[in-house]
Amino acid sequence: MSWRKEQRRAERGYHHGNLKEALLQAALGLIAEKGAAGFTFADAARMAGVSAAAPYRHFRDRDELLSSIAQRGFEQFEARLSAAWDDGRPDTVTAFERVGKAYLTFAREEPAFYNAMFESGVPVDANPALQAASERAFNIIRAAAERLAALTPPGTPRPPAMMMALHIWSMAHGVASLFSRGDAARRKLPMSPDELLEAEVLIYLRGLGFPTDRRPAARGAEPPPVPPEAPSGSGVPPGGPWGKPK
Amino acid sequence: MSWRKEQRRAERGYHHGNLKEALLQAALGLIAEKGAAGFTFADAARMAGVSAAAPYRHFRDRDELLSSIAQRGFEQFEARLSAAWDDGRPDTVTAFERVGKAYLTFAREEPAFYNAMFESGVPVDANPALQAASERAFNIIRAAAERLAALTPPGTPRPPAMMMALHIWSMAHGVASLFSRGDAARRKLPMSPDELLEAEVLIYLRGLGFPTDRRPAARGAEPPPVPPEAPSGSGVPPGGPWGKPK
DNA sequence: CTGCTCATGTAAAGGTCGTTCACATGAGCT
DNA sequence: AGCTCATGTGAACGACCTTTACATGAGCAG
Numbered sequence A, B: 001m002s003w004r005k006e007q008r009r010a011e012r013g014y015h016h017g018n019l020k021e022a023l024l025q026a027a028l029g030l031i032a033e034k035g036a037a038g039f040t041f042a043d044a045a046r047m048a049g050v051s052a053a054a055p056y057r058h059f060r061d062r063d064e065l066l067s068s069i070a071q072r073g074f075e076q077f078e079a080r081l082s083a084a085w086d087d088g089r090p091d092t093v094t095a096f097e098r099v100g101k102a103y104l105t106f107a108r109e110e111p112a113f114y115n116a117m118f119e120s121g122v123p124v125d126a127n128p129a130l131q132a133a134s135e136r137a138f139n140i141i142r143a144a145a146e147r148l149a150a151l152t153p154p155g156t157p158r159p160p161a162m163m164m165a166l167h168i169w170s171m172a173h174g175v176a177s178l179f180s181r182g183d184a185a186r187r188k189l190p191m192s193p194d195e196l197l198e199a200e201v202l203i204y205l206r207g208l209g210f211p212t213d214r215r216p217a218a219r220g221a222e223p224p225p226v227p228p229e230a231p232s233g234s235g236v237p238p239g240g241p242w243g244k245p246k
Numbered sequence C: 001c002t003g004c005t006c007a008t009g010t011a012a013a014g015g016t017c018g019t020t021c022a023c024a025t026g027a028g029c030t
Numbered sequence D: 001a002g003c004t005c006a007t008g009t010g011a012a013c014g015a016c017c018t019t020t021a022c023a024t025g026a027g028c029a030g
Helices: A003-012 A019-038 A041-048 A062-088 A092-109 A111-119 A128-149 A161-179 A182-186 A193-207 B003-012 B019-038 B041-048 B062-088 B092-109 B111-119 B128-149 B161-179 B182-186 B193-207
Strands: none
Touching: A019 A041, A019 A062, A019 A111, A041 A062, A062 A092, A062 A111, A062 A128, A092 A111, A092 A128, A092 A161, A092 A193, A111 A161, A128 A161, A161 A193, A161 B161, A161 B193, A193 B161, A193 B193, B019 B041, B019 B062, B019 B111, B041 B062, B062 B092, B062 B111, B062 B128, B092 B111, B092 B128, B092 B161, B092 B193, B111 B161, B128 B161, B161 B193
16 A cells, blocks of 8 residues: 555655655646646645655745746746747848747647746736746847837838737737647637747738838848748748738 | 524525526636636635535536636627627728727626636537637627628738638737736736737738728728718827837 | 754644535425 | 425535644764
8 A cells, every 4th residue: 555655765765855846847747737727736745755745845835836837937938939039040030930939839848837827827926036037038029029120111110119029929828828728729720820820920010011021131221141041931922921812 | 603604594595596696606706806716616605605515506516617607708708799899880990999999808897707718727618508609709700800801902912811810819818818917917018908909900900901090991892981970089090000109 | 973953754633625425495386 | 285306404525735743864063
């Protein structure tokens, strides 16, 4: 009956050695499986092979664990977005679209983090460290928007970068939470979430005056981009961002 | 100690008379207060003045109550969107924008419903009635998009209405869940969620080729709109949807 | 090496929930 | 008046969250 517990103990001794980390990993797995609501502190403890009270040596309560995961999530999120943005290389629009894709990829590949970050009900503004991490992640989008705003073709009014950033964020989050995760992904769509978001962003950018069917770099103030390997692979298909209309 | 319970009983007798409805109302209040995750079946029962076991005569389990609320939410949601759309009166673009506003208004004024519908983890596709209600609500947006798509100015390719509808939905949901509710609303924004969404949709529509700084009706195939009372009140401010750029 | 200390883990217990079951009540029909 | 069945009750079970008093042993001082 309890041989398992005894064995565990024999394996690791009375002290776990790295319980905090083990709990975080266990929680991550459980959240990915059953969602932040279904995750239980007791389960995480069991999975780490310790008693139900042990976690309280490392987290004030269940919410603090959740909050820690959310914070870690924002940090990884920032890293991913940052890598995707790559400081706007090879050109601003390409990099910008890459950021959008990275957003969805993160939501899809790290459902546990995304869940903890945006769907767990953790009050972001209650924990300063969490809030800071969240803002650092958003700042990537904001910085990208800033660079993009600076490229508005002459003759068109320049949109506020902050507004653009919020718009892009809302599109990405909207697509991610409605169509790109869990059961929501089962809604029958005419196109993939990635394509949906890409088209949405392109149409939006066009609405701001960006020429989206060709690289805008040549006519802006931007230095000429590195010639891409795939000549027009990431361009917009003819007929508009959504393919050919019937 | 128990005089309260006795008094309750004296007031209403052994049978409650309308427990199902009372439970739904109680749950709605609790969800609005503490979120769908914090809401408990036992609390709802207490609030209705019955024992913890009574609710099981009306709902298979806690999830079914939540699911019922979500369904009711979608029904009210549909009604609101439908009223806002008003079959495209006085003209398609105006009505379309009104739908966007109605979306946010619903999210703000009915946080409990919105929460149950989109943030409670209720699997929409598990309950046919719920799924149907959800689809009916979405169909309002879809129908509006269809009418709008039919108005694309000559010379511009016509976007698929379904795609438009999904785009609009994702924008509205993104803005609503990121900026328009609960603690999330505390993020410091340069503009209100309503304005943010309105600008976003307008830029998007412009990206599709719609002239958004004036009523597009005159040049489309649409019959001339009823002359509005406020001549250009709902039009777009000069300089673009976001006001004057610096 | 000895012995102390304190971070880390355990067991036990109290409170809340969700859920089930046998039983009680009484509204409405015959 | 009596029956029946929908509706509500109380008790009980197991799971969870959290606290408290106690146990263990790693690391350090002497």
